[in-house]
Amino acid sequence: MSDVVLRLHDVAVHFPVVRRLFASRIAGWIRALDGVTVEVQRGETLGIVGESGCGKTTVLRVILRIVRPTAGWVVVDGQDVHVAKGQQLREFRRKVQAVFQDPYSSLNSRMRVDRIVSEPLEALSSGRMVRDEVRGQVMDALESVGLRSEHAELYPHQFSGGQRQRIAIARAIAPRPAVLLLDEPTSALDVSVRAQILNLLRDIQRAHNLTYVIVSHDLGAVRYLSTNIAVMYLGRVVEVGPSPVVCSEPLHPYTQVLMVGSERNLDASAEPALMEGEVPSPMAVPSGCSFHTRCPYAMPRCSVQEPALQHRRGREVACHLY
Amino acid sequence: MSAQEQLVLDVRNLRVTISSPTRGVVRAVDGVSFRVCRGETLGIVGESASGKSMTALGIMRLQPPNAQVEAEQIWFEGQDLVRLTQQQMRRLRGRRIAMIPQDPTTSLNPAFTMGDQLSEPLALHRRLRGAVLRDEVIAALRRVKVPAPEHRVHQFPHQLSGGMRQRVVGAIAFSCNPVLLIADEPTTALDVTIQHQILRLLKELQRQIGVGLIFITHDLSLAWRMCDRVAVMYAGRIVETGPVGDLFANPRHPYTAALLACLPTRDSVERLGVIEGSPPDPAAFPSGCRFAPRCSRAEDACRVKYPEETQLKRDRSFSCFLPMRT
Numbered sequence: 061m062s063d064v065v066l067r068l069h070d071v072a073v074h075f076p077v078v079r080r081l082f083a084s085r086i087a088g089w090i091r092a093l094d095g096v097t098v099e100v101q102r103g104e105t106l107g108i109v110g111e112s113g114c115g116k117t118t119v120l121r122v123i124l125r126i127v128r129p130t131a132g133w134v135v136v137d138g139q140d141v142h143v144a145k146g147q148q149l150r151e152f153r154r155k156v157q158a159v160f161q162d163p164y165s166s167l168n169s170r171m172r173v174d175r176i177v178s179e180p181l182e183a184l185s186s187g188r189m190v191r192d193e194v195r196g197q198v199m200d201a202l203e204s205v206g207l208r209s210e211h212a213e214l215y216p217h218q219f220s221g222g223q224r225q226r227i228a229i230a231r232a233i234a235p236r237p238a239v240l241l242l243d244e245p246t247s248a249l250d251v252s253v254r255a256q257i258l259n260l261l262r263d264i265q266r267a268h269n270l271t272y273v274i275v276s277h278d279l280g281a282v283r284y285l286s287t288n289i290a291v292m293y294l295g296r297v298v299e300v301g302p303s304p305v306v307c308s309e310p311l312h313p314y315t316q317v318l319m320v321g322s323e324r325n326l327d328a329s330a331e332p333a334l335m336e337g338e339v340p341s342p343m344a345v346p347s348g349c350s351f352h353t354r355c356p357y358a359m360p361r362c363s364v365q366e367p368a369l370q371h372r373r374g375r376e377v378a379c380h381l382y
Numbered sequence: 383m384s385a386q387e388q389l390v391l392d393v394r395n396l397r398v399t400i401s402s403p404t405r406g407v408v409r410a411v412d413g414v415s416f417r418v419c420r421g422e423t424l425g426i427v428g429e430s431a432s433g434k435s436m437t438a439l440g441i442m443r444l445q446p447p448n449a450q451v452e453a454e455q456i457w458f459e460g461q462d463l464v465r466l467t468q469q470q471m472r473r474l475r476g477r478r479i480a481m482i483p484q485d486p487t488t489s490l491n492p493a494f495t496m497g498d499q500l501s502e503p504l505a506l507h508r509r510l511r512g513a514v515l516r517d518e519v520i521a522a523l524r525r526v527k528v529p530a531p532e533h534r535v536h537q538f539p540h541q542l543s544g545g546m547r548q549r550v551v552g553a554i555a556f557s558c559n560p561v562l563l564i565a566d567e568p569t570t571a572l573d574v575t576i577q578h579q580i581l582r583l584l585k586e587l588q589r590q591i592g593v594g595l596i597f598i599t600h601d602l603s604l605a606w607r608m609c610d611r612v613a614v615m616y617a618g619r620i621v622e623t624g625p626v627g628d629l630f631a632n633p634r635h636p637y638t639a640a641l642l643a644c645l646p647t648r649d650s651v652e653r654l655g656v657i658e659g660s661p662p663d664p665a666a667f668p669s670g671c672r673f674a675p676r677c678s679r680a681e682d683a684c685r686v687k688y689p690e691e692t693q694l695k696r697d698r699s700f701s702c703f704l705p706m707r708t
Binding site for chain 2: 111112220222224250251252253254255256258259262277279280281283284317318321336338339352
C-alpha cells in the first residue's frame with residue numbers, strides 16, 4: 061500500500077561563499093542542507109518545521125528545481141526531477157505546484173484573477189487546450205477554493221488577504237497537480253482567516269487526493285495539516301515521524317523547545333529548559349551534533365560524534381540521549 | 383488585582399481618529415477604557431486593524447500626523463496625558479513610559495552604534511556623562527544578558543542578530559526604570575527559541591522593577607503565557623476583558639469564543655472553528671454591534687444598537703446582547 065509520491069534521498073545543498081576582489085575564490089561553504097532523506101505518501105502531508113536558516117525553504121526550492129542539489133536526488137512519481145527533460149519536465153512542472161507565504165507579492169497586481177489562474181494552465185498545456193476548457197478549469201479551481209465566478213473579473217487589490225491566498229491556492233490547483241508545496245501559507249494571515257485557509261487546504265487535499273509538503277514556523281498549522289513532521293536544524297533532519305507521536309512526545313531537545321507555546325491549552329509549568337544562545341552560522345557548523353552548543357543536555361560525546369537518525373519510540377531521532 | 387495595588391495608568395474613553403483624504407474619517411480606536419497596575423501585565427489582543435497598536439501610540443501621543451487623540455482621561459502618575467503638551471510628553475517618554483516596538487531592525491538607527499543609542503535616554507533623562515554614562519550603558523546591556531557588552535557598545539545594528547537587537551531595544555526601554563512599558567508585538571519578528579528567551583527576560587525585568595506592562599499581541603497563546611489580564615479588541619473597541627484564566631476558559635463574547643476555536647489544539651482532527659467573512663473597514667463600521675455581520679448568534683437587535691458593557695465583576699466585562707453561557 062506504499063505509494064511514495066515524493067522522495068528526497070540523501071540530499072545535500074552547499075552554497076559556495078565567493079569573495080571577489082581581483083580573482084574570485086571560494087572562501088567557504090554554507091551548509092544549507094545535508095543528508096536529508098524524507099518521503100511522502102500519496103494523499104499525505106509532510107510538515108517541515110525549524111527556525112529561519114534551518115534549510116526548510118531550501119527543501120522546497122530543491123523540489124521545485126530552483127536549486128540543484130550538491131548530492132543526492134529528488135524523485136517525484138518515480139522520476140528524478142533534476143534529470144527530467146522535455147515532455148517529462150513539462151509533466152513535472154504541472155505535477156508540482158506551490159503556494160507562497162505572502163499573497164500580496166505572489167499575485168501580479170496588474171492581472172485579473174481569471175488570467176492569474178489560467179496562465180499556468182495555458183503555459184503547461186502547450187497550447188492544446190481550447191479556450192472553453194481553460195475557462196472551465198479556472199472556474200472549477202475558483203469554486204473549490206470558495207470564490208464565485210464574478211470574482212474572476214476582479215483584480216487582486218479588490219480582495220482581502222485571506223481571499224488573495226485563496227486565489228493563490230486556486231492557481232496552484234488549476235493544473236491538477238499531484239504535489240502541492242506550501243511555504244508558510246498562513247503566516248501573513250490573521251487568526252480567524254488562518255483557520256479558514258487551513259480548513260480549505262484540508263478539504264482540497266481530501267477532494268483531490270493531493271500530497272502536501274508544508275513548511276512553516278507556525279507549529280499549530282503544521283500539526284493540524286501534517287501526517288508526518290520533520291524537524292530541521294542547520295540543514296539536517298533531527299527528528300521525523302508521525303505528527304501525533306512527534307508532537308505529543310518530542311524526543312529531541314530541540315523539538316521539545318519548539319513544541320512549547322504551540323497549543324491552545326498551555327500549561328504554565330510545562331516550560332522546558334531555556335535554550336541559550338542562537339542558531340550558529342551555517343558557514344561554521346559546530347562539530348559533532350550541530351545542536352550541542354545550545355543543548356541543555358549536551359554530553360562530551362555530542363561535540364565529537366555526530367548522531368545518526370535512529371528508530372526510537374515510533375519515530376526517527378538523531379540524538380545521543382536515545 | 384487587589385485594592386492596595388497601585389494604579390499606574392487609567393485610560394478612559396480613548397479615541398484615535400485618522401482623517402485620510404481617500405478613505406475619509408477612520409475611527410481606528412473608538413472609545414477604549416482600561417487600567418494597568420504596578421507589576422501587572424495587561425494583554426491587548428486582536429487581529430490586524432483592530433486598533434491595538436493605535437491604542438499604544440495614542441497613550442504615548444505618538445499618533446501619525448493626520449491622526450487625532452481624544453480621551454476623557456489618560457491618567458498616569460497624577461497627570462492627564464491628553465492635556466500635556468508635546469514638550470511635557472517628551473519628558474515622560476523613555477523615562478516614565480517606555481516602549482518596545484515590533485521590529486528591532488526598524489526601531490534602531492542603523493547609523494549609530496549600540497552605545498550611542500543606549501546613551502541617549504541616559505544622558506537626556508538621567509543627565510549622566512562621561513565614565514558614569516559608559517558604565518551605566520554597559521550595566522544596561524548586562525541586565526538584558528548581552529554577552530561581551532564592552533565589545534557590543536561599539537557595534538552597529540547590522541552587526542547584531544535579531545534577538546540581540548531586540549535585547550538592546552529592551553535595554554533602552556528599561557534604562558530609566560520606567561513605571562509603564564508598552565510592548566507592541568515584541569517577538570513577532572523573531573524565531574521561536576529566541577522568542578522564548580526574550581519573553582522570559584521581559585518577565586524577569588518586570589519582576590525586578592515592578593513595571594506595569596501592556597503587552598500587545600495577535601497571538602492568543604502568547605497572551606495566555608505572558609498576561610495577568612487580557613482585553614480583546616475588535617474593530618476599534620474592547621469587546622471583552624478579564625483575568626486571563628477566566629477569559630480563556632469561559633469566554634462570554636462570541637468573538638473571543640470564536641477566536642479561541644480558530645486555534646488548532648494538540649490533536650485537532652475535526653475542522654477548525656471559523657469566523658466567516660473579514661473584519662469591517664474602520665472607515666465604515668456597521669451600525670450596532672460591529673461583530674454582528676460575522677456572528678453566528680446575531681439577532682436583529684444586534685444590528686441596531688451597540689451593546690452596553692456588562693460588568694460581571696471587577697475587571698471582568700463584555701459587550702454583547704447574547705453572550706455565551708458559561
